[in-house]
Amino acid sequence: MMILFLILWPLATALGLYVLRPANAKVVAFASSLIELVVSLLIVIQFRDQDAAMWTYQVPWIPSLGINFSVGMDGISLLLVLLTTGLVPFILLSSFKMPNQKSANFYALVLLMQMALVGVFTALDGFLFYVFWEMALIPIYFICLIWGDESRVPVTFKFFVYTLAGSLFMLLALLFLYYQTPGNHSFDIHALYKAGRELSTFQQGIIFWGLFLAFAIKMPIFPFHTWQPDTYTVAPMEGTMLLSGIMLKMGFYGLIRWLLPLVPLGVKEWGFTAIILSVIGIVYASIVAINQKDFKRLIAYASIAHVGLISAGVLTSSKLGMQGALIQMISHGILAFALFYICEIISTRSNTRIITSLGGLRTSAPILTTIFVIVILGTIALPFTSGFVGEFLLLNALFQYNMILGAVGGLTIILGAVYLLPAFQYMMLGKNHAPGADIADLTRHEKIVLYPIVVLVFVIGIHPDPLLKISEVAVTDLLEVFSTFSANVK
Amino acid sequence: MNALLIVCGLGFISLLSEILNFKKGLHAIVIAGLIAAALMVVRDWNSAAHYFNDMLIFDQFAIAFSCLIMAVAAAWFCLAPSYFIGDSHQTDRTALIAFTIVGGIMMVSFNNMAILFLGIEILSISLYVLAGSNKESFFSNEAAFKYFIMGSFATGFLLMGIALVYGATGSFDIARITEYLAAHSDELPGFFYVGLFLMLIGIAFKISVVPFHFWAPDVYAGSPTLITAFMSTVVKIAAVGAFYKIFAQCFLPVQASFTSTVIVIITLTLLVANITAVYQNNVKRMLAYSSVAQVGYILLGLISDSAKFEGPLLYYLTSYATTSLVAFGVLYMIESAKGSSSLEVFAGLYTKNPFAAICMTIALLSLAGIPPFAGFFAKYSVLSMAVDGNYIEMVILAIITSLIGVYYYFKPIMAMFGQRSDDRLYFSPGQKLIIGALTLLIILMGLFPDSLISVMG
Numbered sequence: 046m047m048i049l050f051l052i053l054w055p056l057a058t059a060l061g062l063y064v065l066r067p068a069n070a071k072v073v074a075f076a077s078s079l080i081e082l083v084v085s086l087l088i089v090i091q092f093r094d095q096d097a098a099m100w101t102y103q104v105p106w107i108p109s110l111g112i113n114f115s116v117g118m119d120g121i122s123l124l125l126v127l128l129t130t131g132l133v134p135f136i137l138l139s140s141f142k143m144p145n146q147k148s149a150n151f152y153a154l155v156l157l158m159q160m161a162l163v164g165v166f167t168a169l170d171g172f173l174f175y176v177f178w179e180m181a182l183i184p185i186y187f188i189c190l191i192w193g194d195e196s197r198v199p200v201t202f203k204f205f206v207y208t209l210a211g212s213l214f215m216l217l218a219l220l221f222l223y224y225q226t227p228g229n230h231s232f233d234i235h236a237l238y239k240a241g242r243e244l245s246t247f248q249q250g251i252i253f254w255g256l257f258l259a260f261a262i263k264m265p266i267f268p269f270h271t272w273q274p275d276t277y278t279v280a281p282m283e284g285t286m287l288l289s290g291i292m293l294k295m296g297f298y299g300l301i302r303w304l305l306p307l308v309p310l311g312v313k314e315w316g317f318t319a320i321i322l323s324v325i326g327i328v329y330a331s332i333v334a335i336n337q338k339d340f341k342r343l344i345a346y347a348s349i350a351h352v353g354l355i356s357a358g359v360l361t362s363s364k365l366g367m368q369g370a371l372i373q374m375i376s377h378g379i380l381a382f383a384l385f386y387i388c389e390i391i392s393t394r395s396n397t398r399i400i401t402s403l404g405g406l407r408t409s410a411p412i413l414t415t416i417f418v419i420v421i422l423g424t425i426a427l428p429f430t431s432g433f434v435g436e437f438l439l440l441n442a443l444f445q446y447n448m449i450l451g452a453v454g455g456l457t458i459i460l461g462a463v464y465l466l467p468a469f470q471y472m473m474l475g476k477n478h479a480p481g482a483d484i485a486d487l488t489r490h491e492k493i494v495l496y497p498i499v500v501l502v503f504v505i506g507i508h509p510d511p512l513l514k515i516s517e518v519a520v521t522d523l524l525e526v527f528s529t530f531s532a533n534v535k
Numbered sequence: 536m537n538a539l540l541i542v543c544g545l546g547f548i549s550l551l552s553e554i555l556n557f558k559k560g561l562h563a564i565v566i567a568g569l570i571a572a573a574l575m576v577v578r579d580w581n582s583a584a585h586y587f588n589d590m591l592i593f594d595q596f597a598i599a600f601s602c603l604i605m606a607v608a609a610a611w612f613c614l615a616p617s618y619f620i621g622d623s624h625q626t627d628r629t630a631l632i633a634f635t636i637v638g639g640i641m642m643v644s645f646n647n648m649a650i651l652f653l654g655i656e657i658l659s660i661s662l663y664v665l666a667g668s669n670k671e672s673f674f675s676n677e678a679a680f681k682y683f684i685m686g687s688f689a690t691g692f693l694l695m696g697i698a699l700v701y702g703a704t705g706s707f708d709i710a711r712i713t714e715y716l717a718a719h720s721d722e723l724p725g726f727f728y729v730g731l732f733l734m735l736i737g738i739a740f741k742i743s744v745v746p747f748h749f750w751a752p753d754v755y756a757g758s759p760t761l762i763t764a765f766m767s768t769v770v771k772i773a774a775v776g777a778f779y780k781i782f783a784q785c786f787l788p789v790q791a792s793f794t795s796t797v798i799v800i801i802t803l804t805l806l807v808a809n810i811t812a813v814y815q816n817n818v819k820r821m822l823a824y825s826s827v828a829q830v831g832y833i834l835l836g837l838i839s840d841s842a843k844f845e846g847p848l849l850y851y852l853t854s855y856a857t858t859s860l861v862a863f864g865v866l867y868m869i870e871s872a873k874g875s876s877s878l879e880v881f882a883g884l885y886t887k888n889p890f891a892a893i894c895m896t897i898a899l900l901s902l903a904g905i906p907p908f909a910g911f912f913a914k915y916s917v918l919s920m921a922v923d924g925n926y927i928e929m930v931i932l933a934i935i936t937s938l939i940g941v942y943y944y945f946k947p948i949m950a951m952f953g954q955r956s957d958d959r960l961y962f963s964p965g966q967k968l969i970i971g972a973l974t975l976l977i978i979l980m981g982l983f984p985d986s987l988i989s990v991m992g
Contacts, residue, residue: 106985107984107985107988108985109985109988109989110919110985150889175906176906176907176911179905179906179907179911180906180907182905183900183905187952190948190949190952190953191885191952191953197953198949198953198954202945202949205941205945206938206941206942209905209938209941210938213934213937213938214934216915216918217918217922217930217931217934220918220919220922221922223919224922224923
């Protein structure tokens with residue numbers, strides 16, 4: 046029942062905001078997201094993986110077609126739900142003092158997005174999963190279209206068509222599996238699992254690509270990434286945060302929940318190719334990032350690089366990779382949020398995001414600089430930061446999978462330093478390139494947003510165990526199933 | 536049957552109201568009459584009623600579809616008071632619309648080729664006049680003329696086809712024809728197939744599928760917008776219903792002989808209509824092509840499994856009609872305020888009138904097949920049946936063309952939200968109410984599709 050609350054509550058608030066349009070919509074939205082966070086924390090406290098039945102909820106939705114409104118949580122879902130419910134309040138809070146105040150519709154859309162995301166992370170029915178998957182796309186498209194920068198119209202449209210194209214092939218793959226289920230057919234995840242695992246290697250390979258395409262576009266993996274830098278750049282700050290902080294995790298979640306256990310032989314057959322694509326993405330995006338002049342665009346490319354490593358880790362289908370991916374998803378969400386927020390703070394105060402026209406901001410904004418450096422060090426995975434735990438596990442998994450790929454993937458840390466540190470140096474240290482461009486330091490409001498993030502970066506970095514524990518049982522179970530069914534190959 | 540009489544009566548009442556001078560209440564009378572007629576039909580749900588020596592049969596299919604026709608017509612009347620008010624032709628127009636509905640009901644309840652023909656003609660002749668009802672507009676006259684010429688041509692094909700089928704099977708009666716075909720499927724004369732294909736061409740004209748669609752964009756764009764809305768909802772339901780009754784029920788025993796032709800028609804319809812729609816700068820014209828394209832998806836479901844398609848067909852048509860009413864309704868209001876239906880008038884609608892923009896967006900998203908709106912589930916059920924029927928390549932084609940569809944459906948959305956505008960646009964509360972209610976229906980139907988699909992058992 047609590048899961049149902051997590052899905053319906055943001056929806057209810059969003060509708061309320063749209064219909065009643067209160068003057069202080071942002072406060073209402075923020076309060077709503079806090080309640081959501083509290084409920085999800087309550088779930089974390091009570092959560093035991095053993096009594097799984099407690100964490101599912103099912104009612105018939107379209108019984109004649111075997112479609113149920115079936116949601117449930119295991120440790121993996123819980124971590125991602127926690128990321129969603131935890132990050133949305135921060136995203137809302139960060140928008141409070143921005144110069145462009147947004148209307149009630151904006152906050153309604155953000156909450157709708159939250160509902161769809163929680164839905165994606167908990168759906169246990171193929172059809173429901175697809176519906177939530179698409180529903181997440183609509184609000185973010187409009188957030189970017191209405192509140193985005195100059196060239197938003199064509200850019201956001203490209204984003205929409207790209208992701209829609211991917212998900213239509215996912216729908217086709219799911220439909221094909223649906224008709225493999227016995228009797229009157231069913232979209233239930235276990236029925237689909239069973240049907241998928243009985244297919245031949247060739248068929249599983251086709252399903253693999255149908256699903257992988259959708260997930261790869263969402264993350265995005267090279268060469269399906271072309272929508273991403275433009276969209277991240279023109280989207281309003283909150284939109285970028287939602288996209289990179291939470292939405293791209295839908296792709297990984299898809300890999301973990303809807304690909305590995307569904308077509309184990311397909312993964313066995315094609316996983317290596319997919320990992321190579323991911324690793325190419327790491328190197329490619331890092332090199333492109335080095336040459337970026339716009340800091341927001343630089344972070345966008347950095348995101349592609351990090352995403353490549355996570356996807357490679359998941360596809361190794363090892364416990365290390367999976368756990369590393371989960372922790373890295375959380376860490377990446379937090380750090381991406383912080384980076385985009387800092388980027389927005391700097392660019393609204395100095396009216397530019399071009400790295401070379403900034404400089405020497407440290408003298409006028411020491412606290413901002415300190416926080417900025419912590420976030421950057423977290424992003425390039427310095428020990429004792431959250432980024433380190435995830436990347437370490439992921440690289441370890443990749444090494445065990447294949448030495449060469451591991452070595453190439455390891456470049457992500459080095460290249461991360463290569464593109465982030467000089468940018469930081471240029472913007473914050475050294476001479477002030479544009480005289481008179483001193484900026485004010487963090488306001489109290491901004492400190493309230495950023496301090497908890499810094500604390501989280503360190504807490505997760507030093508003591509990641511609690512998070513790892515949440516997902517451990519689920520990951521072990523999943524891999525056990527995976528190895529049983531992928532070992533069946535002749 | 537009673538419904539048929541009531542709607543006929545409504546037509547005569549509207550003609551009399553000119554003489555007896557009670558034009559003021561006419562609009563309300565018609566709406567009430569339609570609702571009453573619909574309720575009357577539903578009462579017979581569990582017992583199929585036969586009339587005139589089985590020439591008309593009100594079975595569940597006929598009841599469901601004639602109810603849908605009347606309900607949509609009633610909603611259309613609520614949306615369209617301005618088409619009737621302030622004009623000296625109120626009564627003629629109301630009567631013509633009522634007779635169109637009569638024709639529509641006959642087209643979904645016939646059990647005899649003669650009734651089919653009568654239904655199509657009653658519907659078409661009224662429509663020819665309605666298409667030209669904006670007498671001062673050059674385009675409206677053109678539309679009426681074009682529609683009339685093309686329509687009568689198609690009728691000729693249909694009639695010739697019926698005659699040949701009669702010659703081969705010895706009956707006008709649908710049930711008897713089916714029986715005969717089932718019993719003699721391998722000894723049918725060649726001219727039976729000629730008749731069948733002539734009928735296919737005739738009805739394909741009426742449901743406007745490629746390559747028999749040439750009249751549709753011009754007629755849709757030239758007619759008064761509200762009449763276009765009527766044509767793409769009520770008339771479409773009736774025509775598709777007739778197509779289903781003929782080709783999925785009557786000619787079911789010989790389905791193999793025309794399946795490949797229908798597949799060619801579907802392929803052409805999906806490709807040509809969707810691609811041409813991309814190049815339209817006039818939203819009305821774009822919606823016309825979109826309406827052609829939608830029939831392509833419907834036919835895909837029909838060839839996949841005609842027996843199981845009744846429920847999804849009803850759902851598809853209901854969702855399409857609801858969505859079209861919203862889209863055309865908003866378009867009409869903008870058009871009457873701005874005097875144009877080109878894409879430019881949509882620029883910045885979100886700042887001008889957020890309510891209209893959001894309703895229009897939901898309608899367009901539904902047409903494009905984006906969940907959770909009704910249009911998504913309609914398309915989904917068609918694709919699902921096609922996957923089941925092993926038409927995988929058609930499914931991939933349908934997916935690609937619906938991506939093309941996203942391109943043109945999003946043009947107005949991008950204009951509405953992507954640009955900003957300073958002036959405002961006001962809708963009357965009545966318009967807001969009906970458009971809002973229909974939009975809500977799109978969402979509800981998308982969320983609870985089972986309630987409608989399972990109606991057809």
